[in-house]
Structure formats: structure tokens, C-alpha cells
Amino acid sequence: MHDSGSQRQDGRRRRRGTRVPETGRDGRAFTLVELLVVVGIIAMLVAILMPSLGRAKDYAQAARCATNTNSLGKQLLLWTTARHEYPPSYVYPYNDEGAFDLDNQPKNHPFGYLHWSHFLLGKENPLPDTAFRCPSMQHGGIPRTNPGPMKRNWEVGQADQNGDSSPNSLEDRQATRMAYTANAALIPRNKFTTGLSGGQRVNQLVRPEEVQFAGKTILVTEFFDNWRAVTAKADSKLVKSHRPVNPFVHVGAGTDEYTASLNAPGFLYGEPGGNSNDYGLKPLKTVMGATGLIDGSLVTELNAIGRHHIGGDEEFGGTANFLYCDGHVDRKTVLETMENREWGDAYYSINGKNEVLNY
DSSP: OOHHHHHHHHHHHHHHTTTOOOOTTTTTOOHHHHHHHHHHHHHHHHHHHHHHHHHHHHHHHHHHHHHHHHHHHHHHHHHHHHHOOOOEEEEEESSOOOOOOTTOOOOOTTOOOEHHHHHSSSSSSSOOOOOOOOOOOOOOOGESSSSSSGGGSTTTTOBBSOOOSOEEEEEEBBBEEEOOOTTTTTTOOOOOHHHHOSSSSOOOOOGGGGOSSSSSSSSEEBBBBGGGGGGGEEEEEEEOTOOOOOEEEEOOOOHHHHGGGTTOOOOOOOOTTSOOOTTTTHHHHTTTTTTOOGGTTTOOOGBOOOOOOEEEHHHHTTEEEEETTTTTTTOOOOOHHHHTTTTTTTTTTBSSSSSOOOO
């Protein structure tokens, strides 16, 4: 009987143990109001932390993009050192194997474009295709003019040089997505003959030793994060991601520098007779939905440079990464680079009088 009583007591203890209510530290059960207060405090802390987490992500993406810029910069400078000149920004191949001749390029470029990124993707200077992308940009960057047969390499609404808007066999020799563009004063367009330039002046390849103050002269930077901003101004479907940005305008010929006389000086930062404080750079709200920024529609092509990294100001937008001729990378606003005259003291890649004036 003693054993049975003990068993009954143990059973009562176990049953009582299963009915212990949820309690706070003082032994009371949490009320609905108290639970709501706790949830409210957690929500408030999350709201406080979210901006900081967002900024941390922005800084991380800017740093990742700077790393990519640095990597391609090293390979570009190795390529340049080996050949004693900077590459052209793009050329027109004359066959489907990518062969080209600077003095004899087919105007209708039936084989598409060969871009400077292609030189760094070869066997001599192997870089992964992803090295030309920026994580802050949609899809990592701007598509090729002629994206080729893979649908994922096209943007919705894009058309290639032949007006086709669906995948086909025409594919540029260029990185799949381009976050970067070059300084046209050093890495020029393919206007190496008067037949292509349409004027007295032509482009010429630039030797690194010609550049004064390599540590303060920009070589490569980032595109604006909107593929339609980098389209032909007459056709917002035709992408111009192979193009460099021209930081200068000619005193007499404006944005059509090839028509200027060979002996006519000189070049300016920004807009002749314009606001000297902004150099022709337009506010962010003006260029957000604009097309053709790479095509001189807003005077200075530097409007096509990225403003998507953290920093900057509300009027002109954020910052971009800039690769300099000595190989270092810095992040700043486009306006800062113009104020500090960081695009060169001459339009090195064009013949004739090409000095940049101080006014």
C-alpha cells in the first residue's frame, strides 16, 4: 500500500507539472498588451537598423566594384605596357575572326564591334567576363550593341545595329555586360580616317608617356546605371556600350570636334559659355530617364557616367569608381573630376592642336 500511494503522489506531481502556465520573470503570465509592446520594440529596433544595414550593403557593393576596376586596370596597363600604347575603345573587324585594320574599316561593320575589353579576355591576359561588371548595376552593366544568340544577354526593348530585337548570330567581341567606359582622350573612338571621322581631324592611338600627371588623369570609369542612357540619341533602342566618354568640347566646333580645323585651338572642360560651376553636368533628376547621354545630346558626354554609389549629393547624385593612368582607383563624383581637371591636359587621341584651355 505504501508503494501504491507513492505512485499516486508521483502521478499527481507529473500531472501538475504539465499545467504550469507561461510566465514572466515575476511568475505572472504574459498579457497580450505586453507581447504587443515587445513586438513594437523589436520593430522599432529593426527600423533603426535598416538604414545602417542598407548603407553597409552600398559600401560593400562600391568596394566590390572598385576591386573589379582595379583588376581590369592591372590587365589593361599590362597590355598597354607590352604594346607601348593604349588600345582603341572599339574597331570594326573586317572578317568573322575579328581581324581589323585601323586604316581600312568597313563603315557598315557587318561583323559588329571589337571592344577594348576583348583584348583582356583573351589567352594572353585572361580576365573573367564578370570582371567587367558592377554589383550595383542592374544585370551588372550595359549590354553589347549586338548581344548575340543568348536571350539573357539582351534587354527588353533593345535592338541591335540591324534593327533586330531578338537573339541572332551577330555578336560583338566584348564583355557580355559592361559596367565600364573609357576616357576618349586616351582610349579613342575608331575615327582613324577622314572617311570615318567626317572632318579634317582623326583619332590617333596614345602612348602612355605622352600623358602628363598619370596619377591624376582618368583612364576608365563606370557607366550610368540605365542602359537607355547609353543609346543613340536618334534611337533609344540602339545601345552604345562600346563607346568611350569624351570629356571635352572644342572651342569652335563644340561636340563635333572632328570638323574643327587642324590649327584651331583648343578644347574645354564642359560647355563653352555655359555655367562654369557645373561644366555642363546635368542634375540627377534631369538625366534619370534621359536617352542618348553617350551621344552628346546634353553637350558633355560625362553625363553618361555612373552616379549609383554611396556619397555625392541630392542634386547631382552619387559617386563612381575611377581608374587612373598610374593604376590606382578612387571613388568620387563626376563633378569633382571636372573641377579638378582629371581627364587630361590635352585631347591626346585627336590630331591637330589638342591642348585643353584654362577658361
